[in-house]
């Protein structure tokens with residue numbers, strides 16, 4: 206179903222995070238991701254003092270409730286003391302700053318005179334220092350915008366930041382991170398909340414991603430660019446949805462967030478009309494373990510055997526609401542379960558709207574309702590665990606239920622693969638930046654002068670030049686742009702006489718389809734593409750043979766295109782022999798039709814030589830030999 210977004214007052218802003226293709230921001234380590242096991246692990250506990258945490262920051266307070274150890278995996282060859290926080294940061298990477306200023310100017314944003322590195326508190330352990338270094342590089346004004354089909358989207362800010370450490374795994378007690386990713390330079394481009402339609406958000410993200418790539422200085426591939434989406438509707442609340450990597454998911458995430466906020470507002474109305482008040486939600490936590498002593502529920506039995514207990518609270522006036530769907534496949538009870546997981550460290554909760562179920566019987570439900578003093582219209586929540594986690598869990602669940610009376614809480618949420626979102630943590634407060642005294646400010650005047658004269662072409666200009674100069678269709682030109690192979694295409698298409706459209710589609714569609722078949726196309730080098738162009742132009746490689754040749758290179762069957770041709774090409778003598786055989790086979794037809802038999806001969810010959818020699822050579826040769834054949838007979 207499609208909403209009237211204008212009427213709902215939908216407001217969306219994007220925050221695009223793009224890794225730059227440069228060494229790390231505060232040391233000289235390469236910005237390489239590792240797949241292998243770290244060489245060693247170091248253990249840290251977060252050493253931030255309370256004054257630094259900011260007394261009122263909800264995200265910080267939330268994390269400080271959880272006492273965790275952090276383990277960091279280091280690599281002797283590609284990480285150093287800076288990532289491990291054993292040595293102060295080096296001066297800001299000026300190459301990365303240059304790229305960032307380039308991006309700012311391409312978007313007509315105003316770079317700041319002096320770049321000051323700041324510390325942004327991070328309390329989840331994703332940085333060894335306990336903060337992320339970030340620097341504002343440029344700000345937008347009314348001239349810095351992109352024009353989408355739904356209207357302009359203005360740029361707000363452009364920051365240069367360090368990428369966080371990669372999380373390997375975590376439990377409520379500890380988290381393991383790898384340091385290979387920590388410190389990779391990252392730009393954070395934030396738009397104004399000018400977006401008012403879900404599809405516009407996708408278009409804006411696509412356009413901005415292309416502008417970033419037009420610099421030629423950004424990392425490419427999975428994980429190198431990600432979007433955070435800020436979404437709100439009138440009467441709802443702003444949500445920060447983290448880590449969207451697929452553009453096509455953006456509209457769906459926004460649609461479903463609108464649905465969620467509308468559902469939560471409906472729930473609020475319903476609770477108010479039922480006369481539910483905050484005080485009543487604050488019901489006591491009751492140990493109901495004894496009611497389950499002879500339970501036939503496997504989940505309950507197994508937990509009780511391990512020594513866990515069952516605790517419950519009444520959910521005053523929530524009957525039917527806990528089970529209500531607020532996003533496809535997600536219920537209000539799922540929102541509560543998110544809080545239970547995040548704050549209580551438990552796997553989940555059981556609520557009255559889904560019971561009897563999970564092996565819990567009607568009788569057990571009745572006795573639980575009685576023990577919790579549930580009346581008509583009330584529901585209840587159960588959690589299985591120890592006293593401490595049950596208390597944390599049920600108190601956080603109560604807080605969330607109380608907020609249902611107010612409406613939609615401000616949250617940082619995580620994008621799920623189906624377009625839903627789940628609760629990650631409360632939205633951080635705004636006062637969490639401190640100056641980084643270990644890094645000197647950088648004056649931008651020099652870089653600005655250097656960069657402003659030679660800005661890269663904008664994506665749409667690159668595409669229109671591909672269309673006009675090489676006769677590509679606009680669609681193919683955009684695909685070529687998005688594939689990142691414009692430069693190699695341009696160079697080879699100018700150097701060799703080759704059919705440009707065909708060559709562009711080799712670089713785009715063919716590679717894509719080979720990749721889909723599981724062929725490791727990343728093994729194909731620019732030298733291989735040059736060979737393809739050269740042999741195509743010399744007629745030694747048939748168009749039809751290009752897929753097999755490149756697949757053979759990728760899989761290591763051939764070490765070069767030349768080697769492929771040696772095994773596959775046909776000499777002109779061999780071709781002539783095949784043509785002659787076809788001529789004599791079809792001599793009756795030729796006697797009847799003369800040159801009109803050309804198509805038939807051609808078909809016969811191509812059956813044998815397809816892919817081994819260029820079709821145009823075959824055609825020319827068939828024509829000549831057919832003429833001679835007719836004259837002779």
Ligand SMILES: [Zn+2]
Pocket residue numbers: 229232233234283284285286287288
């Ligand atoms: Zn380093």
